[in-house]
Amino acid sequence: MIKILLLIVLFTLATTPLIAQEVIIQENETGFCSVDGAVMTSVAGYTGSGYADTDRGVGKSMSWNVKAVSPGTVSITWRYGNGGGSGDRPARLKINGVTIIESVNFPHTGTWTNWLENDPVKVDLFTGNNKIRIEAHSVDGLVNVDYIKITGTGVAASECLPSYSLTVNRNDEAGGTVSFEPVQELYDEGTEITLRAHASPGYFFQSWSGDVTSADSVFTFAIQRNTVATAIFLPEGTVMDPNIIGYATIQDDEGTPYLVTGGALGDTVAAESYEELQDYLARPEPYVVTLSNKIVGTQDLKVSSHKTLLGLTDTAHLQGIEVEINGARNVIVRNMKISHVTPADAIVITGKSQNIWIDHCELFSDRDHGQDYYDGLLDIKNESSFITVSWCVFHDHFKTSLISSGDQAVADSVIRATWHHNYFYNCDSRLPSIRFGKAHVFNNYFKNCVSAINSRMGACVRVERNYFHNVGTAVMMANSPEKGSVELIDNFFGTSGVSTSPTCQLDVPYPYEEFLDETNELPLIIAGEAVAAVYADGEPPRLFSMSNYPNPFNAGTSITFTLPLAEHVRLTILNILGQEVAVLVDKKIDSGQHTIHWDADGLGGGIYLYRMRTDRFVESRKMILLK
Incomplete structure (x- = not known):
């Protein structure tokens, strides 16, 4: 007999529909997240501690957060006042950053102190947190909102999580394409986002830069603030001067590389x-x-x-x-x-x-x-x-x-x-x-x-x-x-x-x-x-000389120098960016006059430097290659 009664009770519970409840969220209470304006008290007739009043402008918004124990359809309405002279003030309704209804109407109420509930709208909620947001279509902003009312089963007001925006771009439109997922207008704190960068032919992906950094073209991160991520694409063959070291060459404490090129691409x-x-x-x-x-x-x-x-x-x-x-x-x-x-x-x-x-x-x-x-x-x-x-x-x-x-x-x-x-x-x-x-x-x-x-x-x-x-x-x-x-x-x-x-x-x-x-x-x-033409005693050796002929030149030139003492000499050619393109001498040389010929085949025309480095000084000269 007891087992029969228990089965009857369980069957009754299973077949009885759940009763929908009303959840009303007032300003300054759990579930009220934001208003692009302020919570005001100057207009009489509100029911809580005040009402939400946006600033003027298209896109001005208010938001709330509710938690659903399971997916389902709910009804939403707002108690509001709209006494402005511009008539109805429609709003776009979004849930979790996705537009659900393009235009929810808030008709004119005659005076600001005349508070009404608008016609209910039905929307589907997801299991877990659902951030509800309305955005103004009118340049006058939104109506004054006293509260939001959600009617449905298994829903409750929930603490608001911070929401952040994401901007993904690239340094060069021709360099490649970028994408990300999930695509939303706003993201709750901690939401994982995956960035993808794909280089165009003739380019390579160097890194993600900005508020998040990574050398991986496919990169996942948890958003913690408003974030801008830029994919850096560079032309194939772009290299950094090998003499650059240190913090200038990275962009975070993990050592994500950054190619310092200055104006070299121009x-x-x-x-x-x-x-x-x-x-x-x-x-x-x-x-x-x-x-x-x-x-x-x-x-x-x-x-x-x-x-x-x-x-x-x-x-x-x-x-x-x-x-x-x-x-x-x-x-x-x-x-x-x-x-x-x-x-x-x-x-x-x-x-x-x-x-x-x-x-x-x-x-x-x-x-x-x-x-x-x-x-x-x-x-x-x-x-x-x-x-x-x-x-x-x-x-x-x-x-x-x-x-x-x-x-x-x-x-x-x-x-x-x-x-x-x-x-x-x-x-x-x-x-x-x-x-x-x-x-x-x-x-x-x-x-x-x-x-x-x-x-x-x-x-x-x-x-x-x-x-x-x-x-x-x-x-x-x-x-x-x-x-x-x-x-x-x-x-x-x-x-x-x-x-x-x-x-x-x-x-x-x-x-x-x-x-x-x-x-x-x-x-x-x-x-x-320490610096070209800066010496320990302020001057290079008096008997030192260095020059090249012809200058300007086409194809080749001869560099002549005189050393007062025998010493180790490194004579190099540098391009306009200071990058070493040739080593002509790297050994000990006797005192006296010496001539070294340099053939510039394979190099483009422009300004070059030839630099002599010894144990006691560094000296540089400019020359012009005509092609």
Whole structure:
């Protein structure tokens, strides 16, 4: 008997339809997610703590979130007021970013205080969270909404998950195609999205760049914020100068590569005036902009993305002119002298600039004025990151290089910078001074300076195989409320003071070991090789000479040089981008005059450099190949 009664009860439960319930979601309660405007209380007649009022404009929206225990159809209505003079205000209805009904009508209610429920609309919900969103068709925005009412079985108001947008694009429309899935207008936090990039013939996929990064053409990530992802396609054969190393060559702490090309994918142009420099460097297209002469001024020189500023000779000199890299990416500055800039910096990298290479530059002022007369020689700030400074000379200056603009600039924790094979002499401080970010400082030579590296406000600096001569304090953590930290590896400090704690460990995310020189060799290597035509004693040997004939030339030319002493000589040919295209000599040569012939078959016409590197100096000359 008991078993029969139990079966009757189970059968009754199984055949009795579930009773639909009403779920009403008020403003400021669980399930109310957003309004493109505000929750207001100025119009009487609402039932909760207020009503949702959007700003004016097409696309202005409100959203709610409900959870369904199983798929099913529900009825939705809104209690609203619409007393505006524009009549009915229809809205687009979306669920989880997909348009379900193009136009849900909200008729005019006569006055704002006359609140009505509109006609119910039926929609299908999915198991789990369903984000309900209405968007205005009218320039006046949406109606005032008192509440939303969902009628159905197994539904309940649910906590709102943050929703984020996704923008997927490509750097070059001809380079390839991009796609992603799932395709939605908005994505709940944690939603997995798969990106796909396919290169066109003649191009290759280099990486995903932007808010998410990967070297994989098919890449899946969980969205955590509004995200922009750009597929980088480059023409086949595009390579990066093998001399570029460090943070400039990557785009995240995992070491995802970035090909720094500067303006190599564009035309090479010669500038002779400030106006010509500014014209080319500010254009949106890539350019290699060369300079051979000295320009004196007081202006700012603004450099946009995908540019190379290249000095062709040791007379390429900007005096009093600041080089400003602001909001730019993929910029190279090489072989430039920049001096006596006041009151600005010689070079400033700012505005979230990324993948910047400063190489073989000479930056200086004088110490005849007070320490506040000049600003920095090279400052990095405002969330700029992935920067390499190499083979540069910094001298005769007070506040040399500041990384991050202040103790409150916490967002500068994204800064990543590499400093290697630079020569600092006769400087007061900030070599560099870094807040918040991370820096790899290796193989630099510091001479006759008051203080050198200063790690502040939680920064982590890896100080590796550097040479300090006659430096008061080589490493310190000072001048800010919070100290930074350091990792000290195989440095020569001499008589310099050194702060050794707090410590940190910086895992270097790029290869550099083959460029790492022994610490005790740095004075010889750097003082003679820091920049083309900058020498340990300020001048090349008096009996040295080097020239080529003919110049300009077609097919071939002869390079003649005279050495006062027998020494090891490396004579190379470089193209306009500083890339090595030929090695003519790499051995010890006796003193006296020597002539080497170079056949330029297979190379295109243009400007080339021939460079001699010895144990004591580096010297470069320009030549022109006519084809």
